[in-house]
Amino acid sequence: MPARTHGRPRDSRTHAAILSATVALIVDAGYGALTIVGVAARAGVGKDAIYRRWSGKPELVYEAVFTSADADPIPDTGTxxxxxxxxxxxxxxxxxxxxxxxxxxxxxxxxxxxxxxxxxxxxxxxxxxxxxxxxxxxxxxxxxxxxxxxxxxxxxxxxxxxxxxxxxxxxxxxxxxxxxxxxxxxxxxxxxx
Amino acid sequence: MPARTHGRPRDSRTHAAILSATVALIVDAGYGALTIVGVAARAGVGKDAIYRRWSGKPELVYEAVFTSADADPIPDTGTxxxxxxxxxxxxxxxxxxxxxxxxxxxxxxxxxxxxxxxxxxxxxxxxxxxxxxxxxxxxxxxxxxxxxxxxxxxxxxxxxxxxxxxxxxxxxxxxxxxxxxxxxxxxxxxxxx
Amino acid sequence: MPARTHGRPRDSRTHAAILSATVALIVDAGYGALTIVGVAARAGVGKDAIYRRWSGKPELVYEAVFTSADADPIPDTGTxxxxxxxxxxxxxxxxxxxxxxxxxxxxxxxxxxxxxxxxxxxxxxxxxxxxxxxxxxxxxxxxxxxxxxxxxxxxxxxxxxxxxxxxxxxxxxxxxxxxxxxxxxxxxxxxxx
Amino acid sequence: MPARTHGRPRDSRTHAAILSATVALIVDAGYGALTIVGVAARAGVGKDAIYRRWSGKPELVYEAVFTSADADPIPDTGTxxxxxxxxxxxxxxxxxxxxxxxxxxxxxxxxxxxxxxxxxxxxxxxxxxxxxxxxxxxxxxxxxxxxxxxxxxxxxxxxxxxxxxxxxxxxxxxxxxxxxxxxxxxxxxxxxx
DNA sequence: AAATAAGCGAGACGGTACGTCGAGTCTTCAA
DNA sequence: TTGAAGACTCGACGTACCGTCTCGCTTATTT
Structure with a gap:
């Protein structure tokens, strides 16, 4: 429970904008051509807003692409x-x-x-x-x-x-x-x- | 199209030096950290000598790492x-x-x-x-x-x-x-x- | 225009802490290396407390360094x-x-x-x-x-x-x-x- | 006599373009607003071409602005x-x-x-x-x-x-x-x- | 007492420059 | 033509500071 009670809280719209810009750029240009600079520009966001949340491109893409919680259990088919x-x-x-x-x-x-x-x-x-x-x-x-x-x-x-x-x-x-x-x-x- | 009859022939030692520098760097630093500049420096070679032979990092590494012709057929074990x-x-x-x-x-x-x-x-x-x-x-x-x-x-x-x-x-x-x-x-x- | 009668009055200790942090940083690191962020950190103060009082680095430093009123007149030496x-x-x-x-x-x-x-x-x-x-x-x-x-x-x-x-x-x-x-x-x- | 016999020689037009862009930007915007990035853009040059020659803004501006050799001796006026x-x-x-x-x-x-x-x-x-x-x-x-x-x-x-x-x-x-x-x-x- | 209004530390925010590095191309001299 | 050296433009890196803007909280004045 690190709380973070102080300071201005992070803006969830910024968060969402980054993630959706990331997904869009991956689909458009591929993983190799995706850059932090490019994501920031597309999301209308400063680079720091990204580096504040993720330590690099792999972590960012991981969260952007694999958000499908999909915790549903497998139904029992009998076999x-x-x-x-x-x-x-x-x-x-x-x-x-x-x-x-x-x-x-x-x-x-x-x-x-x-x-x-x-x-x-x-x-x-x-x-x-x-x-x-x-x-x-x-x-x-x-x-x-x-x-x-x-x-x-x-x-x-x-x-x-x-x-x-x-x-x-x-x-x-x-x-x-x-x-x-x-x-x-x-x-x-x-x-x- | 006799391809290249004129001029100085390519030096096979240059070729070999590039490939072995490539393998050495991959083992030492990994694929992501391997750069053409780094290979050239380690091989004691100019960058052009590399670009003259391969069009980029993937092709270079492919040739450097997967040279095991290994054309031996699979022996027949009976099953x-x-x-x-x-x-x-x-x-x-x-x-x-x-x-x-x-x-x-x-x-x-x-x-x-x-x-x-x-x-x-x-x-x-x-x-x-x-x-x-x-x-x-x-x-x-x-x-x-x-x-x-x-x-x-x-x-x-x-x-x-x-x-x-x-x-x-x-x-x-x-x-x-x-x-x-x-x-x-x-x-x-x-x-x- | 009584300016500011409402609200919490400015804390003179904050004021003093900013000025002395400014002087300390100038002596330690020089004018070029002095930043508002650095002054705020050293004074244990938020950035806004600085921007509320001064419009920028030159004004802040000017007040911090040249406070010697020194209004004493020059004594008459006769020549x-x-x-x-x-x-x-x-x-x-x-x-x-x-x-x-x-x-x-x-x-x-x-x-x-x-x-x-x-x-x-x-x-x-x-x-x-x-x-x-x-x-x-x-x-x-x-x-x-x-x-x-x-x-x-x-x-x-x-x-x-x-x-x-x-x-x-x-x-x-x-x-x-x-x-x-x-x-x-x-x-x-x-x-x- | 370090010579520099090897490699491609530095392009004097690049050199000149950087210096004149520097002078132009100083006159237009002032010393404080002059940036290496800005000089590079105005000169149509990469940043490295600047950092290769000068170690920073002061050295660059010094060379750009004070080129008046002006080695003429002072004429003897008699007094x-x-x-x-x-x-x-x-x-x-x-x-x-x-x-x-x-x-x-x-x-x-x-x-x-x-x-x-x-x-x-x-x-x-x-x-x-x-x-x-x-x-x-x-x-x-x-x-x-x-x-x-x-x-x-x-x-x-x-x-x-x-x-x-x-x-x-x-x-x-x-x-x-x-x-x-x-x-x-x-x-x-x-x-x- | 309650309402109002600033001050305050913290830190997020969009920008922008920093100085470095690698990409791939080009230009020199020498072999 | 090859080769080593290295200059060239371009553009991303990750960091830092700018000046502004929320937050929750505190401290005063005004009703």
Missing amino acids: LIGDVTILVERLVDEFAAPAAAVALPGLLADFADQPALRMRIREDLLAGVKARLVEVFDRAAARGELVADVPVELILDSLAGTVLFHVGLVGAPVTPELPRHLAAMVVTGIKTR | LIGDVTILVERLVDEFAAPAAAVALPGLLADFADQPALRMRIREDLLAGVKARLVEVFDRAAARGELVADVPVELILDSLAGTVLFHVGLVGAPVTPELPRHLAAMVVTGIKTR | LIGDVTILVERLVDEFAAPAAAVALPGLLADFADQPALRMRIREDLLAGVKARLVEVFDRAAARGELVADVPVELILDSLAGTVLFHVGLVGAPVTPELPRHLAAMVVTGIKTR | LIGDVTILVERLVDEFAAPAAAVALPGLLADFADQPALRMRIREDLLAGVKARLVEVFDRAAARGELVADVPVELILDSLAGTVLFHVGLVGAPVTPELPRHLAAMVVTGIKTR
């Missing part, structure tokens, strides 16, 4: 493969959104370059996905559908890596079958291990 | 899963090499940002992997081990994306079991589709 | 040269004081840059000196020591300019003979004109 | 007062020139703020004046017109300080009599010491 399919659909929706698909490669590259940010890839960006993945596997175990000792993190990296590579890097169009295929591959692969 | 395991081992060796692991995220991000380069991800960087993957699947089909209609590109993206995410982005240590696990997941996932 | 020597001694004391010597060049430069402030150089900063100079010349005239038509302003500029240049700009040490030399030069120069 | 009058006329011409009069206060203030530059006021800016002053006094001594042991530096500070204060700070118009008055004051003041 593991069904549940994972829905989970992958959500992941694809998140990663294939216009700003996200453009921002992800550069954003992840910048995160990977800084040790302080690197750990946030799994802990922040994928935290929600991981939590839901664990829950889905727990349900499957309760159902007796699954053996124990599931390599959750490998599966997480597989799902995220595949979607990222497919959507962000290669730029392949997302077909409706992708989630089902990917879910099937992962789930049957695990089960028959 | 698809065995073949794919070896293929993944090779992929991991390639992506987890010191310079490659550091360079990959930024390099792919820069490739993804430029439409002209984006297609080269699958066509150049993964060309060898794809060719061997096709060959391995052909062998499995000949063996009667596999149904037809294999989604090669999805599998390719899965393998490359998983390894990239695991090794380059998350920075997780590579365990010896990873190739086997990943191969098992993909192969059984495909077979029981 | 013009004696009187002027005392006058120059006072001028040197004023201009060579630690804060003043450091502040003068920058302060006068800022005053000169703004037409609104430029006239205050002679009218405020040198007002006392000029008044005493006139008085001293009047005494000399009464004594019959001097011809009429003395170019007071030229003499004023000479005295002030010489001391400023010597002490503030060149940074030469003030020798005890300086006032006498300077007075002699000016007075005999005028008399034998 | 000390005549010689000094001419010397002061030259000094007034130099200090009252449009760009110089505007630049001097700020320029000298900046020089005075930096110990490294402070010594250059007498040694560079006034070097020519001082040399000619010494010569003029030598001639007077040879003529038998003057006693020995002249406080040259005090006289130098008097002349320069008076002109600076009159012209640069107070902004008083320069009357044609000023040089004669000032010379008379100084010379008779010295002689009858």
